[in-house]
Amino acid sequence: MGSYIRPDEMSRHDLFSWTISILREHGLRPKRKLSQNFIVDPRLIRDFINHVSHVETTEIGCGLGTLTIPLSRVVPRLICIEIDEKLLGIAVKNSNTSNTLFINADATKYTLFSRQVVGNIPYHVTSNILVSIARSNNVERVVFTLQKDVAERLVAKPGSKQYGRITILLNTLFNIEITGIYGPSSFYPEPKVGHAIITLTRRHVFNQDVFALEKLTRLLFTQRRRIALRVLAKSLGIREDSEIYMYARELLGDKRVYEVSGEVYAALARRLRENGLL
Numbered sequence: 001m002g003s004y005i006r007p008d009e010m011s012r013h014d015l016f017s018w019t020i021s022i023l024r025e026h027g028l029r030p031k032r033k034l035s036q037n038f039i040v041d042p043r044l045i046r047d048f049i050n051h052v053s054h055v056e057t058t059e060i061g062c063g064l065g066t067l068t069i070p071l072s073r074v075v076p077r078l079i080c081i082e083i084d085e086k087l088l089g090i091a092v093k094n095s096n097t098s099n100t101l102f103i104n105a106d107a108t109k110y111t112l113f114s115r116q117v118v119g120n121i122p123y124h125v126t127s128n129i130l131v132s133i134a135r136s137n138n139v140e141r142v143v144f145t146l147q148k149d150v151a152e153r154l155v156a157k158p159g160s161k162q163y164g165r166i167t168i169l170l171n172t173l174f175n176i177e178i179t180g181i182y183g184p185s186s187f188y189p190e191p192k193v194g195h196a197i198i199t200l201t202r203r204h205v206f207n208q209d210v211f212a213l214e215k216l217t218r219l220l221f222t223q224r225r226r227i228a229l230r231v232l233a234k235s236l237g238i239r240e241d242s243e244i245y246m247y248a249r250e251l252l253g254d255k256r257v258y259e260v261s262g263e264v265y266a267a268l269a270r271r272l273r274e275n276g277l278l
């Protein structure tokens with residue numbers, strides 16, 4: 001096992017030239033509709049690898065193999081999912097390792113069964129992938145490069161503009177950390193905004209209560225600036241003299257939908273499910 005190409009050990013200049021020359025050699029242009037922005041910053045690669053656990057891993061969107069090559073050296077077994085057949089062929093050639101399985105597939109339709117999922121993931125399917133990871137209980141650890149604004153949404157506090165359904169779902173299930181921020185020049189072609197490395201470590205399984213929580217936030221967040229108790233009562237037909245209404249009033253007070261914490265929504269969803277309302 002082993003490869004002579006080590007993107008993480010190259011200089012920034014060499015990694016950039018390596019990326020451009022491979023694309024040229026194959027007559028390829030990065031496809032915007034597939035969010036093809038390749039890492040050209042060796043420091044980002046090294047930082048990323050430092051957060052990876054040494055367990056069986058799936059990489060989403062391996063591109064030219066820039067992350068795949070160093071990853072294959074630190075994890076015992078690696079599965080790479082790439083939708084672009086041409087890029088997959090290049091990654092196979094570049095990687096030259098025996099512990100890596102390359103699969104030409106759409107990651108949003110693929111069942112994730114590794115304990116760890118990593119990648120510089122395609123922007124246009126970020127939400128789909130995050131939700132699918134949340135629901136795959138075997139996934140214990142995640143290391144992703146994401147657009148900075150998306151990463152900030154994941155750690156947003158109640159009452160902020162970025163706080164939303166995905167914040168609540170993921171924080172119920174994972175400890176989330178932003179471990180570094182990188183400018184657009186760390187990628188080729190340069191995206192419009194900077195990126196962050198984030199790690200997610202599972203602390204809770206996805207179960208019926210979390211499913212109910214998802215249903216509850218789907219109902220409420222269509223009207224995120226309205227008083228949560230009113231939206232709840234109206235959408236579920238809860239009468240003001242009912243016991244469940246009193247319970248909800250105690251939890252929600254007069255807060256607006258986007259001001260209520262994930263813990264409160266989780267407690268409410270559990271009770272609504274027990275009462276057959278969700």
Ligand SMILES: C[S@@+](CC[C@H](N)C(=O)[O-])C[C@H]1O[C@@H](n2cnc3c(N)ncnc32)[C@H](O)[C@@H]1O
Nearest residue numbers: 037038039061062063082083084106107120122
């Ligand atoms: C941001 S690039 C990252 C490439 C490489 N890992 C890197 O960091 O240089 C995203 C990669 O995901 C691939 N991709 C896009 N949509 C995908 C999907 N639905 N399933 C799997 N791969 C996808 C793209 O072709 C591209 O190679």
